[in-house]
């Protein structure tokens with residue numbers, strides 16, 4: 283039993299291959315085929331919506347694109363279904379790329395609305411084109427031939443559908459556990475964190491959009507050659523919504539959620555369709571109503587879908603037989619990543635030169651001027667609303683400057699970074715943390731920190747995604763994880779490496795963010811209110827860590843509200859009020875400064 287469970291994937295595969303050979307009723311096979319077809323589409327949605335955080339109602343249109351391409355080429359031009367598949371994939375890729383370039387730039391509710399728009403347009407396109415048979419569709423689609431076998435029955439198609447589904451699940455799982463996969467997972471929550479780690483979020487979004495569309499297209503191809511006929515109905519908005527339901531009900535954050543969701547919804551719908559007419563004594567689409575109510579109830583109780591429940595539950599029951607979940611491990615012998623040459627101690631590395639930021643009539647940062655030298659901890663303090671976070675956002679490229687300049691030391695000289703986006707700034711060597719921690723709560727500490735090492739490996743394109751899917755990247759991957767582990771050791775958090783990041787105390791999460799920033803191989807660390815919300819002891823530990831990093835040669839710019847915290851820690855203090863610098867110097871001098879006393883005694887709560 284134990285070995286059976288441990289080799290679950292292979293057992294599943296054998297079961298799948300044996301299933302159609304067993305004397306099960308034809309109807310079961312049909313249901314299982316549909317579950318498989320839907321699950322392939324829902325898997326794309328897991329990647330796009332569950333992991334990437336982008337809601338799409340339009341996947342059914344891509345299913346149609348795959349189905350119609352192959353149907354048309356095979357019936358009108360006599361192509362083989364395999365050529366039909368290839369053509370469908372190419373067409374889908376081009377269409378999804380074009381649509382993705384437009385819609386993936388939309389944010390908030392505009393994105394789902396955009397997906398509805400193109401879902402509808404493709405649907406009406408299928409229904410209105412003469413050569414696609416208008417609303418009657420196309421008939422007489424040939425069966426797929428595989429290694430001499432004609433897959434002309436539901437039973438023979440079963441194996442093909444399910445092997446493709448399993449391969450797709452493994453591929454997406456591999457992708458998610460890699461450098462581009464971590465970048466995809468970091469997209470959730472707006473992408474500010476991802477961009478700060480050097481991820482090109484716009485490009486990443488288009489890539490996952492295209493992958494999800496291609497999965498849908500493959501499902502459409504299988505569907506067309508299973509049904510041997512296509513018409514526009516199954517590719518409409520209704521079905522698009524159902525695909526999204528499947529992913530959400532199953533558990534959109536997890537690859538197996540796609541299969542679970544499509545199985546649950548398909549079986550439930552089938553049952554309701556046969557039970558409801560008997561119960562209600564009338565025919566009608568009652569199942570849709572019951573279905574809707576069940577769904578609302580489910581989503582109220584389990585927002586992350588059914589999969590997480592099922593996983594926890596099976597883990598508990600089979601605990602004795604399951605292998606211990608050790609998480610992702612760093613293998614020994616990882617190559618050490620290259621680091622940049624650091625400037626000599628006391629070199630000016632950051633120069634804020636009359637930096638200015640206006641929000642309409644409000645001057646949030648008013649011609650600020652100060653510098654940070656290598657090996658120094660500089661504190662930027664001021665009462666609430668003084669403009670500290672705005673100043674911070676100017677340096678990290680989150681906000682554009684309204685005037686003045688910001689220069690940063692890179693490759694032997696000060697360079698203007700004033701108008702660079704944040705993913706370019708991190709490339710030059712500024713690592714940052716966030717005032718409100720931004721981490722992926724359900725991901726391990728190690729993987730969270732590894733997001734910071736994003737720029738330490740080359741890639742970011744389609745080739746890299748391909749090699750992650752095929753697991754060809756294990757060496758680089760291991761080096762990135764080893765770097766994350768090294769930084770965790772440096773900040774003293776390596777004993778928590780395999781914990782879920784969300785389970786850590788706030789103080790530890792702040793330190794996790796520092797480790798993640800250190801993974802960028804920074805020359806300057808920028809920390810936004812790192813002590814806010816920490817208990818006394820946590821503050822002390824944090825201060826100790828920052829001193830240790832400084833002694834190792836790190837430069838730190840620290841934005842802080844808490845006067846006591848910066849007093850014994852910083853080498854130099856800059857005080858802001860109403861966007862303007864009111865004092866700067868050694869902490870002890872600044873503390874005595876009349877303007878500072880005024881601002882703090884008058885302004886602090």
Ligand code: ADP
Nearest residue numbers: 641644646664665666667668669670671672673
């Ligand atoms: P601090 O971090 O020192 O508490 P902030 O930099 O957050 O201060 O804010 C400085 C001032 O700028 C505040 O008056 C705030 O209301 C304003 N402000 C900050 N961000 C924006 C924004 N995006 N749009 C308009 N006003 C803003």
Ligand code: MG
Nearest residue numbers: 670671672717
């Ligand atoms: Mg602030």
